[in-house]
Amino acid sequence: MNVIDLRSDTVTLPTDEMLEAIRNAKLGDDVSREDPTVNKLEEISAARFGKEAALLVPSGTAGNLVSVMSHCVRGDEIYCEAEAHVYYYELGGMSAIAGVIPRLIKGRMGVYSAKDLEESFRGREFHFPNPALVAIENTHNRAGGTCWTPKEVESVARKAHELGMKVHIDGARIFNACVALSVDPKAYAKSVDSVTFCLSKGLSCPAGSLIVGDEEFIKKARRNRKILGGGMRQAGIIAAPGIVALDKMIGRLKEDHDNAKVLAKGLVSRCRVKIDMATVQTNIVVADVAPTLAETYIERAKKKGVLLSDFGKYSVRFVTHRGIVEDDIEEVLRRLSVAK
Ligand SMILES: Cc1ncc(COP(=O)(O)O)c(C=O)c1O
Numbered sequence: 001m002n003v004i005d006l007r008s009d010t011v012t013l014p015t016d017e018m019l020e021a022i023r024n025a026k027l028g029d030d031v032s033r034e035d036p037t038v039n040k041l042e043e044i045s046a047a048r049f050g051k052e053a054a055l056l057v058p059s060g061t062a063g064n065l066v067s068v069m070s071h072c073v074r075g076d077e078i079y080c081e082a083e084a085h086v087y088y089y090e091l092g093g094m095s096a097i098a099g100v101i102p103r104l105i106k107g108r109m110g111v112y113s114a115k116d117l118e119e120s121f122r123g124r125e126f127h128f129p130n131p132a133l134v135a136i137e138n139t140h141n142r143a144g145g146t147c148w149t150p151k152e153v154e155s156v157a158r159k160a161h162e163l164g165m166k167v168h169i170d171g172a173r174i175f176n177a178c179v180a181l182s183v184d185p186k187a188y189a190k191s192v193d194s195v196t197f198c199l200s201k202g203l204s205c206p207a208g209s210l211i212v213g214d215e216e217f218i219k220k221a222r223r224n225r226k227i228l229g230g231g232m233r234q235a236g237i238i239a240a241p242g243i244v245a246l247d248k249m250i251g252r253l254k255e256d257h258d259n260a261k262v263l264a265k266g267l268v269s270r271c272r273v274k275i276d277m278a279t280v281q282t283n284i285v286v287a288d289v290a291p292t293l294a295e296t297y298i299e300r301a302k303k304k305g306v307l308l309s310d311f312g313k314y315s316v317r318f319v320t321h322r323g324i325v326e327d328d329i330e331e332v333l334r335r336l337s338v339a340k
Helices: 016-024 036-049 060-071 114-120 150-162 174-181 185-189 215-227 236-248 253-270 294-303 326-336
Strands: 053-057 076-081 101-105 130-137 166-171 194-198 209-213 284-288 309-312 315-319
Touching (some): 016 236, 036 053, 036 185, 053 060, 053 215, 053 236, 060 130, 060 194, 101 114, 114 150, 130 150, 150 166, 150 185, 174 185, 174 194, 174 253, 185 194, 253 315, 253 326, 294 309, 294 315
Parallel strands (some): 076 130, 166 194
Antiparallel strands (some): 194 209, 284 315, 309 315
């Protein structure tokens, strides 16, 4: 029985073209900014988002932490969605390392409004931490890969700026949002101060994320990357597949989104789970498997050769990606189906 791995789009392996690009990459010491392949990827990334500069970092977690450190000083406060990755899954790095405190805003399907931000804003009273940064997650992982529209981003960013705060997008999967809503990345980036995006998820690279922003911000980010131990030498071997990814791997994300929709519909009709179909916008499907415990559901699926991830006590996540084709979806549904 073949194993069908729906745990995450991070399990994707590099394409042959990426491996070839790695083999042929021109390399140098990137800490001294002498790796031509990294320089090229950073230039392409900045241009893609309409920003002045970009910085290659090892991971999305590093991208968020470096961005937080570059926008804030210790004791500052960050506003983010209540289940944002930067708060929920990054080991408290924003507090443990950057020394900032999160203030949580409950969103609807991962999205909150300018009004929500304004209502949770406490002001700059003497006893409060300094409100410095607003974080937006697009697509929102725990909400089920849901998208912010550029208008929603713009409206929150305008309010944040009015309130004297900077805005960062955790865009680990921002190209999924761009494809799902047919949006140019520049439309998301124009109203915010920085964006992180990942090469190593749906885009199939082995590693790497980028931060984009203005020159001054990226200069600070470069120092913070180094202080965290993220200055890499011949990092062109990471950048080379990244250039291939930005050129060739974005359009195909639609296939993952289509597969996720078919999967979600089939899971509801054949596998006795509950899914809020409004949240199935990209490549993530979050299913409520109650009364079965998530860990039990996952264990049973594993025995049938389907790998899933735990998203809460009764909540299970399925992620489609380049390693999954249409026939796999039918096979997953066949294996997980429950007789009526
Ligand atoms: C929304 C979001 N941000 C950040 C990250 C962190 O990325 P990495 O695993 O590369 O550190 C993830 C990882 O899944 C994510 O889903």
